[in-house]
Amino acid sequence: xxxxxxxxxxxxxxxxxxxxxxxxxxxxxxxxxxxxxxxxxxxxxxxxxxxxxxxxxxxxxxxxxxxxxxxxxxxxxxxxxxxxxxxxxxxxxxxxxxxxxxxxxxxxxxxxxxxxxxxxxxxxxxxxxxxxxxxxxxxxxxxxxxxxxxxxxxxxxxxxxxxxxxxxxxx
Numbered sequence: 001x002x003x004x005x006x007x008x009x010x011x012x013x014x015x016x017x018x019x020x021x022x023x024x025x026x027x028x029x030x031x032x033x034x035x036x037x038x039x040x041x042x043x044x045x046x047x048x049x050x051x052x053x054x055x056x057x058x059x060x061x062x063x064x065x066x067x068x069x070x071x072x073x074x075x076x077x078x079x080x081x082x083x084x085x086x087x088x089x090x091x092x093x094x095x096x097x098x099x100x101x102x103x104x105x106x107x108x109x110x111x112x113x114x115x116x117x118x119x120x121x122x123x124x125x126x127x128x129x130x131x132x133x134x135x136x137x138x139x140x141x142x143x144x145x146x147x148x149x150x151x152x153x154x155x156x157x158x159x160x161x162x163x164x165x166x167x168x169x170x171x
Contacts (some may be wrong), residue, residue, distance in 0.1 A: 008057070038078050038079075127156075
């Protein structure tokens with residue numbers, strides 16, 4: 001072989017031979033190391049694209065090392081990107097408040113009225129009401145938690161609602 005064929009992998013036959021030899025191994029390596037959710041096939045393909053882009057710099061003897069390192073780094077970069085995306089999605093989004101100050105004040109006053117009305121309930125009514133209406137549990141679930149009958153839960157919740165409506169105008 002002449003010197004040009006040994007110096008780099010730009011020759012189609014050499015590149016094809018390297019692809020046939022290492023493609024499955026790289027894909028399997030990425031799959032076993034990172035799982036399928038980071039798309040090991042895509043990262044393997046991207047590694048070969050980078051090899052082709054840098055074919056004049058990489059000798060055939062260094063191609064395997066170049067491919068495995070590049071594929072691994074691409075997968076790590078994708079993993080780190082996914083972490084950033086998840087962290088960003090978990091962040092509470094700031095919302096612009098277009099309500100008037102009067103609306104905000106009325107909303108705060110209404111919230112205080114509701115909290116006072118709930119606080120004035122008997123403990124049995126308050127617990128049943130909060131489990132049902134705030135936590136979203138069904139009467140049957142509340143009954144099991146409190147070790148009482150479903151009818152008793154219904155009576156407590158409806159009694160609480162009646163008292164809250166009496167104390168707060170407009171509900």
